Amino acid sequence: MTEIMVPESQETYGINPIYTNVSDEESIREGVLVFRAFLVRLYDVLYTKGNVYDNSKKVAHEYENRTTLSVYYPFLHNVSTLLKNIGYHGIPVENGQLLACGNSLFNGKLSTTKTLECLRFLADCGICIEGIDTNKKKQNLSDIKTIKITYPDNPTMLTGLKVMAIAEIDHRTLINQDVFLRCDYRVLKKDETDVLSILQDTIKPLSEEVQDFILQLHQRYLNKGLTCVVEVKGFHIYIKYCYKRKVLWGINASLNNGYHINVKSTKTYEYTDTIQTFPPILQEMIAKGYGCGRKREIGHCDGGCRGLPISLDDSVLGIRDAIETWFDQELSCLQSIPRKPHFKIHGN
Secondary structure, eight states: OGGGSOOOOOOOOOBOGGGTTTSOHHHHHHHHHHHHHHHHHHHHHHHHHHHHHOOOOOOOOTTOOSOOHHHHOHHHHHHHHHHHHHHHHOEEETTTTEEEEOGGGSOTTSOHHHHHHHHHHHHHTTOEEESSOTTOSSOOGGGOOOEEEEOTTOTTHHHHHHHHHHHHHHHOBTTBOOTTTTTOGGGGBSSOOOHHHHHHHHTTTSOHHHHHHHHHHHHHHHHTTOEEEEEEETTEEEEEEEETTEEEEEEEEETTTEEEEEEOOOOGGGOHHHHTTSOHHHHHHHHHOOSOTTTTTSSSOOSGGGOEEEEOSGGGGGGHHHHHHHHHHHHHHHHTOOOOOOOOOOOO
16 A cells, blocks of 8 residues: 555645645644654554454456455455544544544444454554443444544644545545545645656656656657646556547556556557567567457457556666657557548538
């Protein structure tokens, strides 16, 4: 999970006024940094103790970029829901040193047993919970009036928890999801984050040489008139480069499938001579084609609906020139498509 978190930032960014009723801007920025550190701690505990709680995980589809948390990581989904409710419904008291919550933080769809499991897990992550016996198996959660939540290691975390919960619950969009568990502080900004900054944050885990290559591709195709669109859904960051409405290529950072470029070329038959000059690995990839494996008579899913994938490890550096030539040729063909003539019929 830490791989898809937004990198830590020491930037003194302005906060959107819709969040400043939680606290002042400096406290919000500091709280988000501490909340991010808490999430790293939570994921570390999850790696070491998660199997004790989560024995119903399904294996994600081999070619699925998006990850549905409730299906593939149900325990983390439950913990996340409870944690968001604590942040969203909790009322800061004692100068923000604790959050006072009623029983509204409990999810009615989650059993008492699973709720208590989640609370015990959060206690393992350093959160102190007062007002409920998490070891008492039989109890009516609706009878609980007040629960006090503290984080003794650094109470400022509660400010970050609250503001990120509000961002996720009240202000998430169809193309920018999972901001809570990724600690995407950029949604709090007064000014919109530019695409280049998002790209740089996304590819930080890659080697410097691969990062440089991607940034060169990014600028090259913006200069050639492509538009860049960012979508974040199901812990999958998709940065796509489009000519008009046609996606030519994109960069994927997926919790399930890691980092790769996907290509959706449709004009390769127009530059077959050029393709023959490419390294064999690219020639084979292009010859294979893409699209639904069943419709291509392969008989099973082979991930073809995603386009042609190119792994973003250091091996990509050996074929970078051919990739640029490929994209240039494809774009040139798209740009040379003649427009249909528009005839206007005049009356007599």
